[in-house]
Amino acid sequence: AQSVTQPDIHITVSEGASLELRCNYSYGATPYLFWYVQSPGQGLQLLLKYFSGDTLVQGIKGFEAEFKRSQSSFNLRKPSVHWSDAAEYFCAVALSNDYKLSFGAGTTVTVRA
Amino acid sequence: DAGVIQSPRHEVTEMGQEVTLRCKPISGHNSLFWYRQTMMRGLELLIYFNNNVPIDDSGMPEDRFSAKMPNASFSTLKIQPSEPRDSAVYFCASSISGSGLNEQFFGPGTRLTVL
Numbered sequence: 001a002q003s004v005t006q007p008d009i010h011i012t013v014s015e016g017a018s019l020e021l022r023c024n025y026s027y028g029a030t031p032y033l034f035w036y037v038q039s040p041g042q043g044l045q046l047l048l049k050y051f052s053g054d055t056l057v058q059g060i061k062g063f064e065a066e067f068k069r070s071q072s073s074f075n076l077r078k079p080s081v082h083w084s085d086a087a088e089y090f091c092a093v094a095l096s097n098d099y100k101l102s103f104g105a106g107t108t109v110t111v112r113a
Numbered sequence: 114d115a116g117v118i119q120s121p122r123h124e125v126t127e128m129g130q131e132v133t134l135r136c137k138p139i140s141g142h143n144s145l146f147w148y149r150q151t152m153m154r155g156l157e158l159l160i161y162f163n164n165n166v167p168i169d170d171s172g173m174p175e176d177r178f179s180a181k182m183p184n185a186s187f188s189t190l191k192i193q194p195s196e197p198r199d200s201a202v203y204f205c206a207s208s209i210s211g212s213g214l215n216e217q218f219f220g221p222g223t224r225l226t227v228l
Contacts, residue, residue: 032214043117043204043219051214090156099144099168101217103156 002027004093006104013081014112021076021107023091031093033074034101035065038088047089050074061085086111115139117220119205125226131193134223137186138207146217147180147190148204156204162188163210195227 005024013019025031032051036044048059055067065076074091091104118137126132138145147159159172165182173180177196182188192199202224206217 034216036219041221043221044206045219046216049216099146099161099163099212100158101146105155 002093002102004091004102004104006089006091006107008107009105010108010110012110012112015083016080019076019078019081019085019109021089021091021109023074023076023104025072025074025091025093027072027093027095029095030069031095033065033067034092034094035059035063035074035076036090036092036103037061038090038106040087044090047076081109081111083111083113085109117205117207117218119203119220119223121223122221123224123226125228126195127228128196129194130227131191132195132199132225132227134190134203134205134225136188136190136205136220138188138205139218140186141209142207142218143185143210144208144215144217145182145188146206146208147188148206148219150202150204150222151200159190159203192225195225197227200225200227 003026007022034049035047038044047063048057050057050067058064063078067074088106088108090106092101094101120135145162150156160170160180161168162182180190202222204222206219208215208217
């Protein structure tokens with residue numbers, strides 16, 4: 001069965017420290033991969049996406065993600081977090097010919113001063 | 114660009130009442146999605162419209178839920194009668210087309226509380 005797994009429910013990180021959020025997928029083919037961020041009381045905003053080509057993709061707000069086919073992973077990283085990065089982060093996948101966007105359960109990031 | 118617009122932002126109602134949630138997609142977008150977000154089930158796709166036509170409503174929980182898209186700029190999600198277990202945040206999203214290649218743009222959501 002197709003699935004998206006975000007193993008970490010909650011991560012706490014100090015401001016200025018690095019952040020890595022994990023995402024694994026289980027699909028028959030390489031899907032399109034997305035990371036969304038949801039700030040409290042807001043809708044989801046796309047951070048970055050991977051379709052093909054360079055496996056390291058850059059997104060907004062200083063985020064990047066690396067696609068690793070061998071590990072079926074698409075982990076999100078940021079070298080130095082800011083207090084404004086406190087939010088919930090969702091990994092999502094879609095097949096090229098399919099409209100359905102399947103979301104992981106989300107990872108809540110808390111940033112401490 | 115106004116983005117996806119949803120109204121109301123918050124709705125509190127009593128069990129048994131009818132609830133109507135509204136969505137205005139981004140102009141020029143042909144695909145519209147309604148999602149429900151709960152702590153227990155995360156983000157679930159309820160229904161997908163393409164060119165105003167419902168393509169997939171398999172995520173609609175039961176007959177109490179209905180959705181319409183009378184034109185390209187407006188969609189409604191109706192719950193009648195509402196129940197406490199319907200309490201959730203409901204998101205509308207739109208995209209240029211239904212292909213997985215296209216980004217879905219989300220509205221701010223409607224937080225529904227059914228007492």
